[in-house]
Every structure is written in C-alpha cells, then in structure tokens.
Amino acid sequence: MGKEKKKDGEAKLPKHLEIRRDYVTCGDKLNYNVNTVTSANTFAAMGVDNSWDLGEFKDNFQIVINKLTEEVMEFDMIGVDPAIANALRRILIAEVPTVAIEHVFIVNNTSIIQDEVLAHRLGLVPLLVPPHLFEPKVAEEAPSEKNTVVFKLDVTCRRKPDGSLENDKVLSESLTWLPTGSELPDETTCRFAAGQAHLFPDTASRPRAVHTDILLAKLRPGQTIQLEAHATKGIGKEHAKWSPVATAWYRLQPEVHMLQDVRADSDMGQELITTCPGLFEADPASGNLRANSARGHEMVLERLRRLLEQERYQAAVAYRKRKDHFIFTIESSGVLPPEELLAQALEALQDKARGLAEKL
C-alpha cells in the first residue's frame, strides 16, 4: 500500500501531544503515557497522518554501536516501535539456534555426582560449534554426521607419587571431540557415514567448549567418569541450553528536560545540583540550571524521582524516556559473536513474515 511521501508544511502535532506520543514521563510513583500511539487514524482530526511510511522509517532509523567485544554488544536502536524491538529480543533468547549436548551415554561414573545431574550439567555447557554447519535433528531421525556432534569425556583421578592429586577436578576442557562419531555405535545408534574432520580444517576451529574452565565434577583417587555426549542443534524455546545469549535486554533512553528557568543559585537550583551531581550544572551565560545528557547519570535519576514528589520540582524538571530509542544489550554465551546473533534474529523475523505471506 504505497503512500505519498509526507509533504512539507503538513500539520504538526501540538507540542504537548508530541511529548505524550514520544516520551514516557516518569513521575515519583508511576510513569505516565506508557502506551505507544499506533493507530493510523489517531491524529486524523488534526490532519496529522500517523500511518506507516517506509521512507520516514528509513530516514529516522539508526543503529549506533557503543560497545562491541567477542561476547557483549551494546548499541542504541533509534526510531523503531517496541513491537519490533521486543520481537528481536524474544528471537535472540528463544529462536536463534545453537548446538548443545542433548544425549549423554554414561559408560562408567563412580563419582559422587549422579548420572542425571551430570548429564544436565553437560547440556548447559556452551559449545563452540558453528550451528549453520548442522541440521536440526528431528526426534525420530537417526543421529548422523549431519545432525550430531559427538564428544567424549574420560577422566580418572589418581594420586601422584608426590601425594598430589591428578584430575581431581573435571573441567569442560576434557570434553574431546570425536570427528568420526560415536565409539559405541551399537548402544548409541549413532553411525557416521563420513567423518566431520573436513568441516573444521584448522585446529583452532574444532568443536570444543567455549570456556575451558567450567567445573563439571570433582573426583577422589580411584573415581572415574567415562561417557559420550551427543550434541544436537536446537533453539532456546525448546530448552534454555540452546539459547545463544546469556541474556538480551533493552531499556529506554532517559532524558531530563528543564520546564522552566531555575536560577543555579536558588534553593531549588542548589538542591538539584547536590542531589544529582553531574546531571545538572549552571549555565555560565544565563546563570540558569542546565540539564546534561541523562546517559551516564542513571544512578542519580532515581534521586531525581524522589525530588519529583514535591510539586514545585514537578513544575520545573521533567524526567522522561523516549519511546522509540532503545539501549539494547546482547550478551552472547560465546557461541556466536553478538552482532552475528542480531543479524540472525533479524533474518529469523524476516523469514517469519515471508513464511506467513506465502501461506496466506
């Protein structure tokens, strides 16, 4: 449904409605105007078009990355509705696939940790296996080189001649990848037609646990754990072990606005400067109080909220949050870089929309 580009000189919303549309206003006890104004016809009576406009979206939409490491990405996502931001958050947590241990075949376990507890623990270990190389395994499907990655864990604790213990701690680094598949095909029904070694030509990229130092069990001399762990591809909706993120979340951009001139040397001015250091400062030119960017002053914003209990502060200062400016953080479990996870989440959402359109 094409729509003409909005023309210059088109009616604009009055300021007070614009604030209600664009900002959540934070009061001392509750937040106001928390809804988003979505309906195309909301402002029709005022001649303001609120319908969807792709060109306008493209003009306004921005992604600004603040921090990017191998595990964490923090970025500002500006000019998008909460429906989309939340869809991405939900997909990141529950629908981007990874590979995790699903079946554990225990050959021998004389440690004090029970088989089922150990199996559950192994499931939660993040594995450095590129999910795109594998297919999800359907329940009735036989395990094969296309849908299963096999690891072996064989650790026995001994007392060394000097009296110290060897292997008293079983760490995730002991999980060793078996490129040719299960060593117990009769028991596990897992038979590889071909090995997986060609998928991982260089040693560094071979399947292993993301972290080498996760404690799986503790052993005493003579105790042993021998098992085979079969990892499959899945999504967080099925079990949290397949979630590629430690978590993914967003918050809204906070802003503090002065509603009237407040002399910096007045009682109120001094109170604001001392209660919220860094947030307010005197403007040398006018002698009035000026509100700095609220980003980076999150700790004092709650103190500002306390001041807003008094009506005279409510009239002078507003604490608001922009409804279309998300400060998004993605903490990857280490399986995939966070920017890649977001790209996959966008792809997943696009696939959902395309898939539905095709079925209609």
Added chain:
Amino acid sequence: MDAEATDFFAATFSIEEEDHTLANSLRFFLNKNPHVAFCGYSMPHPSEELVNLRVQTTGQVTAMQAVKAACEDLTQVCGHMRSTLGEAVARYKREHPEAPK
C-alpha cells in the same frame, strides 16, 4: 495457517507455531494501516502454539490483503534494519581497530 475465507473484510487468522513475536509485530503494522479499522491478537492457551489474529478493515481492502501488506512491511523493515546493522558494525570496526574481527 488457516484463514476462513479470502474475500472477507473481517477475519480471524489462526497462525500455528507462532507467538507474540510475530503476532505483536503484525498487529503494529496492521494498526498503522489506515484501511484497518481494528486489529488485535490473542493466544488461546499458553501451552498451545497458536495465535489468533483478528483483523477488521474499513472496506477498501480485504483482511487477507491487509495481513499480506503487514507481512510485506515487516519484511522490508527487517531488510532495512539488517543493512543498517551491517553498516554500523563496519563503521564501529573501522573506528575501533581493537574490536574483534
């Protein structure tokens, strides 16, 4: 997916194997369509993978056309967001040589 009819101005779409993620996104774009008089969705039961999406139009388009348009809008938005993300990551890595490759 089973729609009741293709030429209705009001229809409920039962979408299987989907949840708030898709339904709320579609609700947003449907509400942004001036030819849609009402749109809302519900999940009949939390352990059933099913959402019911209700769409009533003003008569210029069918409910089916409105949902298709919403899917198209969502597809375009995701596409634009992906390219914007790619540019933002490239820019960040250019400006921060210490960032992971």
